[in-house]
Amino acid sequence: MRTALVVTGLVLATLLTGCTDEPDPAAPVGPAEPGVLRVLAGSELTDMQPVLDEAAKATGIKVKFTFTGTLEGAEALANGEVDGKYDAVWFSSNRYPAGIPDAAKRLGNQVKIMSSPVVLGLSTSSAKRLGWADKRVGWGEIAEQAGRKAFSYGMTDPSASNSGFSALVGVASALAGAGNAVDAGQITAVTPQLKSFFGAQALSAGSSGWLSEAYQRRATGQDPGAQVDGLINYESVLLSMNAAGNLPEPLTVVYPSDGVVTADYPLTLLTDAGDDARDAHQRLSDHLRTADVQRKIMETTHRRPVVPGVELASAFAVRDLVELPFPAARDSVDALLSAYFNQIRRPSRTLYVLDTSGSMAGDRIESLRSALVRLTGADDSLTGRFRQFRSREEVTMLPFNTAPGAPRTFTIPEGDPRAGLAEIKAFAEGLREGGGTAIYDSLSRAYEVMGPLVAADPDRFTSIVLMTDGENSNGSGLAEFQASYRSVPESVRQVPVFTVLFGEGSSAELGIVAAMTGGKVFDARNGELGKVFQEIRGYQ
Numbered sequence: 001m002r003t004a005l006v007v008t009g010l011v012l013a014t015l016l017t018g019c020t021d022e023p024d025p026a027a028p029v030g031p032a033e034p035g036v037l038r039v040l041a042g043s044e045l046t047d048m049q050p051v052l053d054e055a056a057k058a059t060g061i062k063v064k065f066t067f068t069g070t071l072e073g074a075e076a077l078a079n080g081e082v083d084g085k086y087d088a089v090w091f092s093s094n095r096y097p098a099g100i101p102d103a104a105k106r107l108g109n110q111v112k113i114m115s116s117p118v119v120l121g122l123s124t125s126s127a128k129r130l131g132w133a134d135k136r137v138g139w140g141e142i143a144e145q146a147g148r149k150a151f152s153y154g155m156t157d158p159s160a161s162n163s164g165f166s167a168l169v170g171v172a173s174a175l176a177g178a179g180n181a182v183d184a185g186q187i188t189a190v191t192p193q194l195k196s197f198f199g200a201q202a203l204s205a206g207s208s209g210w211l212s213e214a215y216q217r218r219a220t221g222q223d224p225g226a227q228v229d230g231l232i233n234y235e236s237v238l239l240s241m242n243a244a245g246n247l248p249e250p251l252t253v254v255y256p257s258d259g260v261v262t263a264d265y266p267l268t269l270l271t272d273a274g275d276d277a278r279d280a281h282q283r284l285s286d287h288l289r290t291a292d293v294q295r296k297i298m299e300t301t302h303r304r305p306v307v308p309g310v311e312l313a314s315a316f317a318v319r320d321l322v323e324l325p326f327p328a329a330r331d332s333v334d335a336l337l338s339a340y341f342n343q344i345r346r347p348s349r350t351l352y353v354l355d356t357s358g359s360m361a362g363d364r365i366e367s368l369r370s371a372l373v374r375l376t377g378a379d380d381s382l383t384g385r386f387r388q389f390r391s392r393e394e395v396t397m398l399p400f401n402t403a404p405g406a407p408r409t410f411t412i413p414e415g416d417p418r419a420g421l422a423e424i425k426a427f428a429e430g431l432r433e434g435g436g437t438a439i440y441d442s443l444s445r446a447y448e449v450m451g452p453l454v455a456a457d458p459d460r461f462t463s464i465v466l467m468t469d470g471e472n473s474n475g476s477g478l479a480e481f482q483a484s485y486r487s488v489p490e491s492v493r494q495v496p497v498f499t500v501l502f503g504e505g506s507s508a509e510l511g512i513v514a515a516m517t518g519g520k521v522f523d524a525r526n527g528e529l530g531k532v533f534q535e536i537r538g539y540q
Contacts (some may be wrong), residue, residue, distance in 0.1 A: 008054075037067075037284060040088075041067055043067040044207075048300075059284055060282050063284070070096060083272055092163075096271060113289065115265065117235050117262040119238065120232050122151065126230060138174065138329070146199060153200060153203055154214065154215055156211050169261050170260055173325055199346060208313075211537075220247075222492050298312075302484075347392035349463075358434050367530070372424065375388050375537075384534065391417050438470055454492055464493050465536060472509070497519040501521065
């Protein structure tokens with residue numbers, strides 16, 4: 001029987017904003033039409049809507065956004081999936097797609113609209129404790145203190161978000177200290193320092209927006225996750241958080257003295273855009289670069305103006321920043337990402353609670369098998385290569401139907417992960433459907449399984465993924481799970497649950513589970529389950 005629920009305003013807000021149903025960049029967004037610019041963009045540009053609404057009144061140009069991640073966007077460009085579907089792209093930076101020949105050839109006229117460096121924001125008390133509130137420090141000192149666990153921070157996954165990608169490039173380039181873009185040899189040389197630096201990372205996310213929201217929820221005690229001392233994020237995000245006034249104490253922005261990587265937000269026309277789109281791009285770009293609009297962008301989004309003569313607001317504490325070199329070759333970038341996931345960052349631990357009930361028969365169980373197999377290396381796309389299970393990772397599978405099944409844990413060996421990946425692939429291909437749906441008995445069992453794993457090795461990014469295509473029909477209900485959850489040891493209670501809506505899964509109940517555990521809801525009801533599983537990897 002389904003548990004009766006009273007959904008509070010807080011949880012309802014989570015359900016409305018927390019579900020992920022990101023459009024496929026390859027999907028059609030409508031035909032070209034005069035006065036409309038179809039733009040594939042980074043999700044952080046949602047905050048530009050008030051500026052663009054005013055721009056539409058002034059210029060007659062309306063922007064129709066489709067949002068995507070950095071690597072997904074670069075891959076869509078390279079594969080030609082944007083051809084004829086979009087008129088322009090608007091990412092925080094074109095550096096990554098510019099390094100891929102098949103993507104670069106589709107980038108036309110590029111007009112920088114605003115900028116924001118990727119920096120470190122620390123709670124005021126943490127910055128004072130470290131002595132960084134009133135002085136500039138370099139990445140080396142930041143890495144040294146991070147290695148001592150003198151502070152903790154959150155950062156986005158560099159394969160999912162440009163802010164994390166820029167932070168990784170910036171700290172690696174600064175620590176290499178060669179004065180030019182970091183290469184594969186230098187990455188190896190600075191790996192020990194990078195491991196120290198990323199050893200203090202305590203929170204990961206697939207987007208800058210969710211990262212800042214998670215930090216705020218933890219700082220205010222709204223979710224059970226351990227508080228972190230700060231964030232590596234865009235300066236604009238950190239200043240926006242301070243301006244909103246919802247933090248227990250403001251963030252002090254730390255500008256590394258040896259340099260940063262800055263997002264310059266080029267509104268970029270695609271080479272196959274038609275004449276109407278070219279005219280719209282020109283008119284909109286010219287308007288956005290006028291002095292008054294540049295000031296409006298600065299006030300609205302806390303990004304820096306790029307037009308000379310527009311004075312910076314007082315909130316921008318450091319005016320002149322050193323720009324660190326960015327690797328132009330894709331091989332260097334890929335080597336850095338591979339080192340980050342397989343050697344540098346803290347390894348992950350994920351427990352998958354997987355619905356194998358009778359309603360999963362047919363295409364649904366096949367979708368589940370395929371989604372898991374893709375994570376073992378079957379997907380060799382640009383995004384697939386960096387979203388698969390990684391060296392040193394610990395993966396537990398807990399299938400369930402009428403009751404929770406037997407959990408099985410796999411550890412991916414460092415160096416040569418093939419044997420571990422093959423075991424997970426064989427397990428996934430052997431999943432069979434049948435029986436009822438005991439969601440909450442199985443989720444409770446997941447926390448029981450997590451207990452000894454966390455105790456034996458607490459220094460991992462740990463999460464639970466709950467995927468179900470139906471409502472609870474066997475065993476305990478949501479209320480019983482909520483009661484038992486309160487008695488879970490704190491170290492295990494801090495493990496977030498990322499819930500996946502699939503089939504007829506209850507969005508209300510799964511939203512409550514995600515909210516109470518500090519997780520997030522992902523929606524696979526109208527898209528590929530495999531892509532959703534890959535997206536979740538940015539949060540693990």
